[in-house]
Amino acid sequence: MEFVDLKSQYRRLEASVRERMDKVLEHGRYVQGPEVVELEGRLSGFTGAAHCIACSSGTDALLMALMAKGVGPGDAVFTSPFTFIATAEAIALLGATPVFVDIDPVTLNLDPEKLAKAVDGLAGGGLRARGVIPVDLFGLPADYSRINRLAESRGLFVLADAAQSLGGSVEAGDVGGQVGNLAEMTATSFFPSKPLGCYGDGGAVFTSDDALAERLISIRSHGMRADKYEHIRLGLNGRLDTLQAAVLLAKLEIFKEELIMRETIAARYTSALSSVVECPVVPPGYRSAWAQYSVRGVEKARILAALQAEGIPTAVYYPKPLHLQEAFAYLGYQKGDLPEAERASSFIFSLPMHPYLSEMDQDRVIRVIQDAAGGKI
Numbered sequence: 547m548e549f550v551d552l553k554s555q556y557r558r559l560e561a562s563v564r565e566r567m568d569k570v571l572e573h574g575r576y577v578q579g580p581e582v583v584e585l586e587g588r589l590s591g592f593t594g595a596a597h598c599i600a601c602s603s604g605t606d607a608l609l610m611a612l613m614a615k616g617v618g619p620g621d622a623v624f625t626s627p628f629t630f631i632a633t634a635e636a637i638a639l640l641g642a643t644p645v646f647v648d649i650d651p652v653t654l655n656l657d658p659e660k661l662a663k664a665v666d667g668l669a670g671g672g673l674r675a676r677g678v679i680p681v682d683l684f685g686l687p688a689d690y691s692r693i694n695r696l697a698e699s700r701g702l703f704v705l706a707d708a709a710q711s712l713g714g715s716v717e718a719g720d721v722g723g724q725v726g727n728l729a730e731m732t733a734t735s736f737f738p739s740k741p742l743g744c745y746g747d748g749g750a751v752f753t754s755d756d757a758l759a760e761r762l763i764s765i766r767s768h769g770m771r772a773d774k775y776e777h778i779r780l781g782l783n784g785r786l787d788t789l790q791a792a793v794l795l796a797k798l799e800i801f802k803e804e805l806i807m808r809e810t811i812a813a814r815y816t817s818a819l820s821s822v823v824e825c826p827v828v829p830p831g832y833r834s835a836w837a838q839y840s841v842r843g844v845e846k847a848r849i850l851a852a853l854q855a856e857g858i859p860t861a862v863y864y865p866k867p868l869h870l871q872e873a874f875a876y877l878g879y880q881k882g883d884l885p886e887a888e889r890a891s892s893f894i895f896s897l898p899m900h901p902y903l904s905e906m907d908q909d910r911v912i913r914v915i916q917d918a919a920g921g922k923i
């Protein structure tokens with residue numbers, strides 16, 4: 547059993563992946579080739595965002611979006627402590643200050659009420675509140691209806707970290723649409739194990755703001771103007787390889803179907819396991835991309851040991867929240883500052899989740915957990 551099975555997907559797509567990659571090898575435009583432009587068009591159509599700017603990774607997507615907003619020293623950017631380090635790293639790399647806001651204990655995403663308190667409580671701290679990066683953890687979109695409204699009332703930008711949630715959607719409150727079109731800017735990742743993954747590193751930024759899109763395109767290639775050796779700002783080498791775009795075009799053909807396959811597995815896990823562990827909750831109107839199926843249980847150690855003994859792969863996302871990581875020690879957070887994130891990290895673990903997980907394998911996972919679990923948290 548695989549935690550994320552990329553081989554079965556490759557077997558299924560082998561012919562079309564090879565055909566598309568062969569085309570790139572024939573035309574030879576390895577950087578910014580026609581497949582990149584085609585992919586951007588397809589993804590913009592898929593999400594409903596006016597612009598898709600493909601780039602070299604999810605981390606660079608976050609970095610480029612923050613650079614497009616001119617984020618730098620003296621700026622505070624609010625985000626979740628319960629995420630992969632890249633989210634806050636991008637803020638700190640630009641000399642700005644990540645301000646961690648605790649999560650909602652049910653969805654595990656940024657808590658909009660605590661966000662409002664943190665933004666209003668910043669006054670007098672010598673920092674300027676600039677923006678917020680909600681994270682769609684494990685594929686579930688954050689509460690963009692409330693976060694967008696709050697951000698608008700305080701003059702903040704919203705950059706969605708949708709590295710795990712491309713394919714998800716929301717129809718709730720005053721927000722409706724696909725991930726990629728729920729916030730002013732959205733960053734996603736095509737790392738191989740993400741719901742839409744390539745065969746290496748890749749990412750994209752989505753926006754419907756024409757001026758931001760123009761800046762993002764310039765930042766992606768060393769801050770150039772349309773004329774290649776005119777540089778009007780500093781940028782990155784942040785381009786997506788044409789070969790990776792070719793792989794993604796082949797995978798996009800079956801992406802919608804794969805999302806449904808993930809949903810079916812998640813529903814099966816939940817119906818069998820919700821009486822013994824805390825299962826993921828998808829609020830009404832939300833659709834998760836199910837990058838991970840993560841549960842919480844007091845018997846975490848015992849369950850993980852039982853699964854391991856049966857040869858069932860698991861993972862822990864994330865064992866230590868970002869505010870307690872050594873890299874962010876300079877921010878001065880203490881244990882106990884963000885209790886929900888700390889609590890989640892101590893009880894959480896993730897089960898095998900990919901579209902090709904057979905019912906037999908799902909049943910094995912379920913049986914081992916039912917036998918090992920002693921009760922809910």
Ligand SMILES: *Cc1c(COP(=O)(O)O)cnc(C)c1O
Binds near residue numbers: 603629632633681748
């Ligand atoms: C994977 C991930 C990233 C970084 O994406 P890369 O493509 O690996 O750079 C950022 N944020 C979150 C939440 C992620 O899961």
